[in-house]
Amino acid sequence: MNEYFADFHIHIGRSYLGRAVKITASNQLTFSNIIEEASERKGLDLIGIIDMHSPEVLEEVDLLIREGVVQELTEGGLRYKQTTVIMGCEVEVRFEAFGCSAHFLVYCPTLTEMKAFSAWLATKVTNPHLSTQRLYASMEELQEQVQLRQAVLIPAHIFTPFKSVYGNCSDSIQKLLDLSQVPAVELGLSSDTEMADRLSELTDQSFVTNSDAHSLAKIGREYQKMRMKACNFKEWKMALWRQEGRQIVANYGLQPKLGKYHLTRCAACSELVSETAGERCPDCGHPQLIQGVFNRLQVIADRPAPLHPAHRPPYIHQVPLEFIPKLGPKTMERLLGQFQTEMNVLHEATEQQLADVVGAALAAAIIKNRQGQMRIASGGGGRYGKVLE
Structure with a gap:
């Protein structure tokens, strides 16, 4: 195989x-x-x-x-x-x-x-x-x-x-x-x-x-x-x-928090709404809420916690390289020039190999991303979340 x-x-x-x-x-x-x-x-x-x-x-x-x-x-x-x-x-x-x-x-x-x-x-x-x-x-x-x-x-x-x-x-x-x-x-x-x-x-x-x-x-x-x-x-x-x-x-x-529809957001004032909110925005009182996936699951899930079957593979949270702070187009071209593809950057290159191309700080961020350890501010209502430095 x-x-x-x-x-x-x-x-x-x-x-x-x-x-x-x-x-x-x-x-x-x-x-x-x-x-x-x-x-x-x-x-x-x-x-x-x-x-x-x-x-x-x-x-x-x-x-x-x-x-x-x-x-x-x-x-x-x-x-x-x-x-x-x-x-x-x-x-x-x-x-x-x-x-x-x-x-x-x-x-x-x-x-x-x-x-x-x-x-x-x-x-x-x-x-x-x-x-x-x-x-x-x-x-x-x-x-x-x-x-x-x-x-x-x-x-x-x-x-x-x-x-x-x-x-x-x-x-x-x-x-x-x-x-x-x-x-x-x-x-x-x-x-x-x-x-x-x-x-x-x-x-x-x-x-x-x-x-x-x-x-x-x-x-x-x-x-x-x-x-x-x-x-x-x-x-x-x-x-x-x-x-x-x-x-x-x-x-x-x-990481689901990066998704555009992770949390509920008010369509009027754009504030994120907590999972316990009712049918109106607690900030402005507007009735039009764009329901988030996280919030929707609180309503429809029939399990209080996930139960993974034996066949379920691991889910590795990852941030696309373009989302990583300070990794702009020129830096991306340097990475691809050295490692050929994004898959190689994400999965194969060692931290030292990355550091030789983009410096220690950015290499550490890429490895942190590989390990699913990036800090994220939640998205919702059609707006992506954000990677925090």
Whole structure:
């Protein structure tokens, strides 16, 4: 078995012809730019690119395959240099009985299956070129398509206050879908294993930690280490289901306090609100509170404390290098010039090797980050938390 670093929630901002795909994502997020960034700068072994359903994205992949830049893998997925690409799509499903919508990730094994899923999707959405479209089909229909294509369905950022299964839909995911067909759930940037394992119904699911990147710099801000025999779709799917020794062996994620929706914040005065607050802001009395993930879990958790199943890997709290105080773009370039990729900086370089490049103080901060010991001021209400010096 081998171990691979993987981040499988990266959005496409524009097609190779310049058409918008993910409106809120950077124009620099083209398929070609993503695979280059992930392989050469980030050092990721496996990435999941969302929005692969978009027709012009599929055209670009066909072109790159014909040019020999990208290869299709026999066991599923695409290969660019040393990085494997899993082809994904994000959709929004409406649950009329609950009066809410939530986002879901669908990953297809082959280019043929992604094209077929894209064709089906085009009959169920308003604009097939855009990301995260409202799906005019039921969850049952979506799960049927996933099974038909031997694909994988993962509920996205399950606790965020907007468009997620727990954040704004239900206190139980099983009220929304057939959980037996779902190998994993995506925790999102404002939660971690300690928080999610307070829900007993998630005991059997693998937890995945992904960047949900809307810019090149954000790729790899959360990721996981996966144990597999090879880096392809078949092995990746087996790892999610924890079959024959394949599995996620470590989650690397933001300290939840850094997340934009960790604590509740008042939409009017922007003050963070304590977990014991009522329906109005205690500071200004305004009724519009943006509920935090931490606060939401106090309401829906059926365990007073987390209970980790034997299969649950360690969750290592990490801060993206760009968040570390005094580590600016020029310093980052020096680090990459010496250590090649961010994964090497985060995991391989010794403190002395780092100090030789950026000095003792910054090297100590990077090692402190590696050990999950950074001090954080909490985020909430759409504002990221902050690393304290």
